[in-house]
Amino acid sequence: MLPEEVLEQASAEMTDWRGTGMxxxxxxxxxxxxxSIAERAEEDLRxxxxxxxxxxxxxxxxxxxxxxxxxxxxxxxxxxxxDYINTGSWSKKAIAEAGRFCRVNVAxxxxxxxxxxxxxxxxxxxxxxxxxxxxTPNETIGGVEFHGIPDVGDVPLVADMSSTILSRxxxxxxxxxxxxxxxxxxxxxxxxxxxxxxxxxxxxxPGTPTMFDYGVHAxxxxxxNTPPTYAWxxxxxxxxxxxxxxGLEAMAEVNKRKADKLYRFIDGSDFYSNPVDPACRSxxxxxxxxxxxxxxxxxxxLARDAGLVNLKGHRSVGGMRASIYNxxxxxxxxxxxxxxxxFERRHA
Ligand SMILES: *Cc1c(COP(=O)(O)O)cnc(C)c1O
Numbered sequence: 075m076l077p078e079e080v081l082e083q084a085s086a087e088m089t090d091w092r093g094t095g096m097x098x099x100x101x102x103x104x105x106x107x108x109x110s111i112a113e114r115a116e117e118d119l120r121x122x123x124x125x126x127x128x129x130x131x132x133x134x135x136x137x138x139x140x141x142x143x144x145x146x147x148x149x150x151x152x153x154x155x156x157d158y159i160n161t162g163s164w165s166k167k168a169i170a171e172a173g174r175f176c177r178v179n180v181a182x183x184x185x186x187x188x189x190x191x192x193x194x195x196x197x198x199x200x201x202x203x204x205x206x207x208x209x210t211p212n213e214t215i216g217g218v219e220f221h222g223i224p225d226v227g228d229v230p231l232v233a234d235m236s237s238t239i240l241s242r243x244x245x246x247x248x249x250x251x252x253x254x255x256x257x258x259x260x261x262x263x264x265x266x267x268x269x270x271x272x273x274x275x276x277x278x279x280p281g282t283p284t285m286f287d288y289g290v291h292a293x294x295x296x297x298x299n300t301p302p303t304y305a306w307x308x309x310x311x312x313x314x315x316x317x318x319x320x321g322l323e324a325m326a327e328v329n330k331r332k333a334d335k336l337y338r339f340i341d342g343s344d345f346y347s348n349p350v351d352p353a354c355r356s357x358x359x360x361x362x363x364x365x366x367x368x369x370x371x372x373x374x375x376l377a378r379d380a381g382l383v384n385l386k387g388h389r390s391v392g393g394m395r396a397s398i399y400n401x402x403x404x405x406x407x408x409x410x411x412x413x414x415x416x417f418e419r420r421h422a
Pocket of ligand 1: 138139140164210212213214234236237255256258
C-alpha cells in the first residue's frame with residue numbers, strides 16, 4: 075500500500091506540479107524544479123533515519139537484486155571472501171549472486187529449522203578477514219525479522235532492508251551499507267535506496283560496469299544518468315508523510331501494535347497458525363496457514379470479496395501472508411482479524 079494522502083497529493087499534482095504547467099514526469103531531471111524535489115526527498119530521508127554526515131544516500135535503479143551484485147563489486151576491495159547469514163529466500167539469492175564474485179562464507183544458517191528462527195549470534199562463525207558481513211534484517215517471504223542489530227565488530231555490516239526500512243528507528247552508524255528496493259515500504263517500484271559509508275566508496279572490482287559503481291553515483295548526486303524521477307518524487311511524498319505522522323518512533327509504535335494483535339489472534343486460534351519463533355516474528359510480513367489447506371482457495375476468495383487483497387502466500391511457501399507495511403492502517407489489520415474470526419466460525 076501507499077498512504078492515501080500521498081496518492082491524493084500525487085493525483086492533485088499530476089498534470090501541473092505547483093504551477094509549473096508540467097507533470098513531474100515531464101520535468102528535466104537536471105532542471106531546478108526536479109532538483110528541489112530530489113534534494114527535499116534526500117533531506118527528509120536523512121532526517122528520518124538521522125543519517126550521519128559520513129554516509130551518502132543514493133537513489134538508484136535495478137532493485138535490491140542489483141545490490142546483490144553491487145555490494146561485492148564495491149565492498150570486496152581486494153579481499154577474497156565475505157560472510158553471509160542465511161535466514162531465508164532473500165538471503166539465499168544474495169548468497170548465490172555474491173558467489174559469482176568471491177568466496178562466500180555462510181557464517182550461520184537457520185535452514186535446519188526451515189527458516190523459522192534466527193541463528194543465535196554466539197553461533198555465528200564470522201571470518202575476521204571477511205570484506206563484509208551481509209544479512210537480511212527482514213525476510214519478506216518467511217516473515218522472520220531481526221529485532222536488534224548484530225554486533226560484527228569492525229567488519230562492515232551490510233543489510234538488505236527492502237522490507238523493513240523506515241518501519242522503526244535505526245542506528246545507521248552501525249552499518250557499512252544499507253539498501254532497499256523502494257516498492258515495499260517507500261514508494262513505487264523502480265527506485266532503490268542505498269545508504270553507504272564514505273570510506274567504502276571508490277575501489278571497485280576490475281571490470282565493474284560504470285552503473286554498478288557506488289562512487290560514480292555518489293559523485294553525481296545519483297544523476298550520473300537519468301534517475302527514476304517519478305518514483306523519487308513519490309518517495310519524497312512518503313518521507314514527508316512519515317515525518318508528519320511523527321517519524322520513525324511513531325511508525326514503530328503503530329507497526330508493533332498492528333503485528334502484536336495479528337499474532338495474538340493467530341496464536342489464540344487452533345484454525346490458523348504461524349510457524350515462526352515468537353522472538354523473531356516480522357512486524358511487516360505475517361505468514362499464516364489454515365489447519366485445512368483445502369480451504370485456502372475459499373479463504374482468499376471470500377477475503378477478496380471483503381476488500382482484503384494480496385493475501386496469498388509466496389508461491390514458494392504457500393498459505394497466506396499479510397504484508398502490513400507502514401502505509402497499512404491499523405483498521406486494515408482489524409478488518410483482517412474480523413474476517414479471519416468470521417471465516418473460522420463458519421468453517422472450523
Ligand atoms: C522484495 C525483496 C527483494 C527484491 O527486490 P527487487 O527490488 O525486486 O530486486 C530483495 N530483498 C528483500 C528482502 C525483498 O523483500
